[in-house]
Amino acid sequence: MAALGANLAIAASKFVAFVFSGSSSMLAEAVHSLADSGNQILLLLGGRKSKRAATPQHPFGYGRERFIYAFLVSIVLFSIGGMFALYEGYEKVKHPHDLDSWYWPVGVLIFAIIAEGFSFRTAIKEASELRGTFSWAQFIRRAKAPELPVVLLEDFGALIGLLLALGGVGLALLTGSGVWDGVGTLCIGVLLISIALVLAVETKSLLLGEAAGAEEVGRIERALVDGDTVTRIIHMRTLHLGPEELLVAAKIAVRHDDTAAEVAAAINAAEERIRSSVPIARVIYLEPDIYSAEEAAAGPDPAATPGGPGPANDHSDH
Template sequence: MSAQGGTKAIVAALGANLSIAAAKFVAFLFSGSSSMLAEAVHSVADSGNQGLLLLGGKRAQRAATEEHPFGYGRERYIYGFLVSIVLFSVGGMFAVYEGFEKIKDPHPLDDWYWPVGVLVFSVVAEGFSFRTAMKESNATRGSMSWTEFIRRAKAPELPVVLLEDFGALIGLVLALGGVGLALGTHNGVWDGIGTLCIGTLLIVIALVLAVETKSLLLGESAGAEQVAKIREAAVDGDTVTRVIHMRTQHLGPEELLVAAKIAVRHDDTAAEVAAAIDAAEARIREAVPIARAIYLEPDIYSETAATAGDDPAATPGGPGPAPASH
């Protein structure tokens, strides 16, 4: 994984969740709280998810092969999508089922100090993990809001850990509320309602993760700032006069494919055009280092053809003049 911060946040979350899961299972055995059982399963699911993210990062580092010439960078997206499935099924659906069962057949909590003590410990541990994830995210988030960061980040690990930790903290508050109301009213139904709320929260987070990682799996373009840098770097004003149209796609979080049609002068020789393409590729890689695969096609730009209408192959949101291909 290129971002050491992403790995650091995952390891911190994994350590926190393993210790929390063990403590929650002990508390459930002593108290019989369904909220504690749901939270324990949630922590186990989160631990498995962090293992998946680490495995995906490791497998994504494999070298390109003939069968996969662009490498395995997208494996990180696949494992990120698997995380959403695990969170939905193992975490969310189990908690919803357990909540309904407790509401149908409520029973008072035994040894209440076990779940309360473990929940307070869990809040501290999850808070440390969440703080680590926020700190590492700030290194790459820049001026983006947290919502924009979750939606636009090309590396799936930090958004996944952020959402998991945020969901875990909210879930712990819900569990504390359910346990507290069950103790205060001597009615175990509240414990079941708390568990049901935890399950609903996990399902919502899982769906958000699924939507975002699905977009990455389909193939997202470079960000607007990177696209602008690539366009500017490609043009030298001498041999390469403009970018006619361009496509970019992430092959992985730190691997970008760039394919563009560039305008060259009509009287340039083949050697001059070849040298101009090599120079443009070098400038693009310097401006955007993650641009690993670059394919530039030279063409002659025609002002007459440009007035005929927008090029249907033009980069979305970019300049739309059409090329005149010869």
């Protein structure tokens, strides 16, 4: 919401500055801020749609709506923001003209830097609570909730873009050549496309389906095995159904002389331990089996998926 409010105000001021000055950098930045405003609306819409209840057609719910809308953000940023800036910059370099009323773009850019700084500061504060010990680059790569990384990259790109626009306008004023305004616009286009590509790669990975983080996987494994009723994990899979919803599927080893009632009680207890340790583990499927040391010693099957079920990975007697 902070990013949306800042971008709407900035977009309006940039369009006014463009009308009075004719600066292509200002027009590119205005379109950039307008695209960013649309992106924030998309993120809010995705968050709202993801809260819908599961249906027979979509039994695991709509948590991935947030990933889909974040991917749309990268497309909007690439097509509307980046490509438009490249086109406008090329036209300005090819057909340069002097800036009129230079104080308009300079004043608006300074205002925009302050407003974007406020939005960026808010995003950093929100993300710091979730980042933990990860670096910022690691946080952006590993975050399962797409909104904060998207806003962080958008705001960071906006601040750099504003500095590029300010540099282009400043050089155009100092040299008397409008070509520098076009060069600044081209740099803004390259910047926006680069950020859009990073967002596309990260959100594509989320759309394909990412496993839980190493820390969460460790907590699940420790919660599963109690050493008494569940003696070991034969194999396990995790999958994010949404940023705050995790699917856990595992084949677990139980004692060969346990009764059906004892196995059922062990599974129920294991599910409770997992949910207590990792609250976002909402969907859990546990399959009991008997562990076979002989098959485990046979080694992995090259044809099987990594750690998945197969002649050697599925170390069990049926």
